[in-house]
Amino acid sequence: MAHRVFNFSAGPATLPLPVLETIQNEMLDYHGEGMSLIEMSHRSKTFDALVVETEALVRELMGFSDDYQTLFLQGGATAQFAAVPLNLSRDGKTAEYINSGSWATKAIKEAEKLGKPYRVIASSEDDNHTYIPTDFVVGKDAAYLHITSNNTIFGTQWQEYPDTGDIPLVADMSSDFYCRRFDPNKFGLIYAGAQKNAGPSGVTIVVIRKDLLERSPKDIPTILNYKIFAEKNSLYNTPNTFGVYVVNLVMKWIKDQGGIDAVEKVNRQKAQLLYEVLDSSDFYRPHARKDSRSIMNVTWRLPSEELEKKFVAEATENELVGLKGHRSVGGIRASIYNAMPLEGVQRLVEFMKDFEKRNG
Ligand SMILES: Cc1ncc(COP(=O)(O)O)c(C=O)c1O
Known part of the structure; x- marks a missing residue:
């Protein structure tokens, strides 16, 4: 493999x-x-x-x-x-x-x-x-x-x-x-x-x-x-x-x-997992307003740029890569397109909770 x-x-x-x-x-x-x-x-x-x-x-x-x-x-x-x-x-x-x-x-x-x-x-x-x-x-x-x-x-x-x-x-x-x-x-x-x-x-x-x-x-x-x-x-x-x-x-x-409907179901599940963590935390601050949230690209900030850098570095060590946000928003961006398995988002969510515990 x-x-x-x-x-x-x-x-x-x-x-x-x-x-x-x-x-x-x-x-x-x-x-x-x-x-x-x-x-x-x-x-x-x-x-x-x-x-x-x-x-x-x-x-x-x-x-x-x-x-x-x-x-x-x-x-x-x-x-x-x-x-x-x-x-x-x-x-x-x-x-x-x-x-x-x-x-x-x-x-x-x-x-x-x-x-x-x-x-x-x-x-x-x-x-x-x-x-x-x-x-x-x-x-x-x-x-x-x-x-x-x-x-x-x-x-x-x-x-x-x-x-x-x-x-x-x-x-x-x-x-x-x-x-x-x-x-x-x-x-x-x-x-x-x-x-x-x-x-x-x-x-x-x-x-x-x-x-x-x-x-x-x-x-x-x-x-x-x-x-x-x-x-x-x-x-x-x-x-x-x-x-x-x-x-x-x-x-x-x-x-x-199973076609678009099946793929959509998983996409919504993945997005929900991430937004639930963002909504239940004061540590993570989502960029998009609730009524406009994307189920493909989820963006958020941390309390400081230093912590954001640390987040990206530690995530990468945990084999969760490509999370650095675009410079015009800063922070973190998780792109969770169709091909991202549910397991990848579950792993990210676990990492986020753990990171918050250690740094929040
Ligand atoms: C919504 C959107 N439009 C346009 C572009 C530019 O695409 P390309 O690099 O294929 O020209 C991108 C690239 O990220 C995009 O996300």
């Missing part, structure tokens, strides 16, 4: 062990082809079949209707910050954004840089993004509304998505796609860098409602053009073949767990 620690890193993040084992087993000889998947032409029948299967799996697991298409793109979620305004802006219409954290801010800056008309209709900047803004009205004539579903850095998450009617709802779900059940058919476009909940870095999952493909202008860079990538079934140029392969395995792993 390989030596494995509990990895609470925000991303790239822990992957399901059975997925890693399959990759290992198939590395020298993928399905009897005498070569690994990553040595194979992206124009081969085998890879083409893998893309077709994964495209459907991504939609099927979440319950997207046939009105949607999955794309596998590159450049991370950061490329999507530019691709969304480039493809979905409309003459005479203003794009609307909700600023719930650093990644939302970056998405907004990209729209601004591209000179696209936009407006920020709500923000949680006034309280260092401890909450998800709920007080806003979506313009009847907006080009789209962009939200960040889960704020990886701050540990906040939309509890209920806004109803935008005919206005396309666009969401960055990089850190919470596939973590819980929701109605995906209310969205115009969802994007997610795979490296947290769905696979390795280097592949971005985009699911777009097909009618929106008609908005993509001809004069934008090809690499960011949704319509072209949709027409070519994500194979306009060489995709991240390894990334698509791992996403395929992760989707099958979620299915094997």
Whole structure:
């Protein structure tokens, strides 16, 4: 057995062990082809079949209707910050954004840089993004509304998505796609860098409602053009073949767990364990407001930076790694994506209680 620690890193993040084992087993000889998947032409029948299967799996697991298409793109979620305004802006219409954290801010800056008309209709900047803004009205004539579903850095998450009617709802779900059940058919476009909940870095999952493909202008860079990538079934140029392969395995792993509902149940259990400790302690101070808490990234502070450093160091000695918070929040962040086993969180919670006893 390989030596494995509990990895609470925000991303790239822990992957399901059975997925890693399959990759290992198939590395020298993928399905009897005498070569690994990553040595194979992206124009081969085998890879083409893998893309077709994964495209459907991504939609099927979440319950997207046939009105949607999955794309596998590159450049991370950061490329999507530019691709969304480039493809979905409309003459005479203003794009609307909700600023719930650093990644939302970056998405907004990209729209601004591209000179696209936009407006920020709500923000949680006034309280260092401890909450998800709920007080806003979506313009009847907006080009789209962009939200960040889960704020990886701050540990906040939309509890209920806004109803935008005919206005396309666009969401960055990089850190919470596939973590819980929701109605995906209310969205115009969802994007997610795979490296947290769905696979390795280097592949971005985009699911777009097909009618929106008609908005993509001809004069934008090809690499960011949704319509072209949709027409070519994500194979306009060489995709991240390894990334698509791992996403395929992760989707099958979620299915094997019993699907989204089963995975959500465990995710809620894990989050509850952590929040219970935070709520019953004066030593640990959670960053996110109760009504906005994330079940994927849990963030908290300790009484001093010195204790925070000690916490991270001792946790690492106990094989609980990747717990240092992002500098804009400080403190501790436990990323508990789908692949983090319940046992990992149980171990963390025990460690937290013990640490408090010794240092509180
Ligand atoms: C919510 C969210 N959006 C965007 C990004 C940026 O993603 P990438 O590094 O794939 O461009 C991240 C990365 O952590 C994220 O958590």
